Amino acid sequence: MERTLLLAKQRRPLAAWGYYAFPYCFNMNGGANARSENCSPEVQRENNRIMWLFDGSDIIFPSVYLREKLSSSEREQLIRGRVREAVRVAHRTKPKRKVLTYLRYVYTDTIQYLTE
Template identity: 90%
Template sequence: MERTLLLARQQRPLAAWGYYAFPYCFNMNGGASGRSENCSPDVQRENNRIMWLFDGSDIIFPSVYLRQKLSPSEREQLIRGRVREAIRVAQRTKPRRKVLTYLRYVYTDTIQYLTESDWINALAAMKGTGSDGIILWGSSFDLNTRQKCTSFKAYLDSTLGPVLSSLQPRYVVENLAEPST
């Protein structure tokens, strides 16, 4: 992984590099009684063990894909816990790496679009926990038919676009990464 980052940086020196979904967290998994907002100490130790990966990255890219089966407050806990772990790891890098959080625009368990309230809550949780920005993510499967494209356009016009437009001026990332030396 470290050599891949070095090679990628040689091939595309102006790009910002890192690995999707790192650091791991695995919070909010399991039964309702076993869910925790925070990453487990074992996972934090593992993330500490692979600090070389974060030191070799330009940006930290946690993933906070949401599941509809979680309650709205549990979805916020999932986001806060994962972003908090990414911030903890980023604070140990020199210089401190930015954190850009991946969020898919559909719930991963139902493939239904996120609600307006989930967008507002998710973006607030990311910003409040210290994320430097967001990467909206989807799959080619989400847009592989005319009907799906038409549906996404309607969603973009009615829900996602207005939410992002209302928040964008206050949530802009500038100078994302300074290439590592």
């Protein structure tokens, strides 16, 4: 992954490079135990271990794709948690990276357009 970033930067030096969906979070992602706004400490430790990836990136690209089955407040929690983790990671990079979220205009579980 690191070599891919280096090669991409050599080939397209004016572009901003990074990997989709990093850092991971896995919040709001499953049963009652996984319905937390915050990324788990284990996932945060893993993101800390791959700081080389974020240091090699130009921008941090977390995914905030939404599922229709989540309530409105759960969707907000998913976004807040993932953006918070991305900002936490970005603040550890030198120089600090910007954060740009990936968002689709449809729910990933039903392919219906996002509502309010």
